[in-house]
Amino acid sequence: MLLLLLLQVSATCLWLGRSEVVTSFQGSCPQFFFRQTPPNQALEPQNPAWICQRYGNQYYFATLYDRTRRIPVYSAYVYHPAPGKRPKTWLVEPQVSKSPSREILPAMLLLLLLQVSATCLWLGRSEVVTSFQGSCPQFFFGQTPPNQALEPQKPARICQRYGNQYYFATLYDRTRRIPVYSAYIYNPTSCPRTNPWMIEPQLVGLNYPKTMEKTSAFLKDFNVTLEQLGDSQAILKDYKSLKGLHRGHLNPCGHHNDSNSMNATFTLTNIVPQDEKLNIGAWKNYEQRTMKNKTQGCKTTYVVVGAVPGNNYISKGRVNKPSYIWSSACCEVDNNHRKAWAVIAENDKNAVKLLTLGGLENRLTQLYGGNQVSLFDSACPRQ
Structure with a gap:
């Protein structure tokens, strides 16, 4: 059980290792905005999430997301048209979600998980x-x-x-x-x-x-x-x-x-x-x-x-x-x-x-x- 839990945390590290939800588009993925200037704050919702949309190990576009209404406010990208096959699988953004578990853990296990989590934070950027x-x-x-x-x-x-x-x-x-x-x-x-x-x-x-x-x-x-x-x-x-x-x-x-x-x-x-x-x-x-x-x-x-x-x-x-x-x-x-x-x-x-x-x-x-x-x-x- 402990091994499975640690594997789950380690898997979470891999997701967190390439941070998408950021505090600023200009500091993280400005390349999708003309002259690196995103839209101003007039469109910003009450509960926003700035997402540098990453697939694999690369950013492809940027999205300002409304967590409350659960819809994007806008997406920004660079236009490069080409024929392609429409993917069949829809994906989610793990970093927009809240923590999946709030269970109280035994002290020893909690310390171990905190140590693994700390490693995640180092690996994250x-x-x-x-x-x-x-x-x-x-x-x-x-x-x-x-x-x-x-x-x-x-x-x-x-x-x-x-x-x-x-x-x-x-x-x-x-x-x-x-x-x-x-x-x-x-x-x-x-x-x-x-x-x-x-x-x-x-x-x-x-x-x-x-x-x-x-x-x-x-x-x-x-x-x-x-x-x-x-x-x-x-x-x-x-x-x-x-x-x-x-x-x-x-x-x-x-x-x-x-x-x-x-x-x-x-x-x-x-x-x-x-x-x-x-x-x-x-x-x-x-x-x-x-x-x-x-x-x-x-x-x-x-x-x-x-x-x-x-x-x-x-x-x-x-x-x-x-x-x-x-x-x-x-x-x-x-x-x-x-x-x-x-x-x-x-x-x-x-x-x-x-x-x-x-x-x-x-x-x-x-x-x-x-x-x-x-x-x-x-x-x-x-x-």
Whole structure:
């Protein structure tokens, strides 16, 4: 009987593992709304449920549901017509229902079920995903990530979550233990820089927590060794005793305007070994001054910042030191006008070169020696 009950709870975990009922469409599945803007609250019922409609492991549309009247208020989707066979099976939404049981359980059994349930909550919001477009496309202009020309041999696509919300996206190189790029929306303010550094548990395994964690808490709570943790990502020890190098953010803390989004940038999957003089000199000037000047008149600015792998390593060959660091931006001025720009810097010189978006894409194509690189949707100007 106990085994059957535990199996039932475990099955519930699998359902909960891909949360559909959310607190905000904009924070979870904005891709189904024009310019990521859902209808306003005028249509909202008294007892609403916001559902990111997931089938399998991907979102397909969004529904605002009226729990009281038991009908949808609206559904939002992207029109892609095609011939298809009408399915015969109707499905339900498990997360709209109330808890199926309120029975009083023996204390020992209750504790066991609570432990299993806690595991469910950790598993509930996966960060390492199979597709940015299906999980956190809101950080890319036109919901279009860079093409596969930059993809490493062992990639990890991370929808960077802090607490219960995504704040940016990172393509991570598990072998070199550095990010290939991070993508975010530019909302600048000053950064206090008092945040602790965090790691990504799901790079250890998908059965671990979805949200970034402090190393000590993760190792203690899940009985994981430091060696296991560092197998496919950098750890804080790798960045100790650096000489002439800094922990360089790709997505910088100062490009965000609230404490949670700032905290989220302090993950070791968002930093690279960066030349010390470059980090506090020309690159800082670009992040703080040039970006401010370039974004004048912009309504929304999408940024993709990356690093080109180099031939040198730190921490006894564990973490690659990039040869170049680059940044690109595409800004919406209004519905009909956009502008774009880019920079690149050698990671051993205190100098930043300003380029067009097309110029950076061509330079990265040369450096990677493969297919033509595309960083943004074609609607962003290349010249």
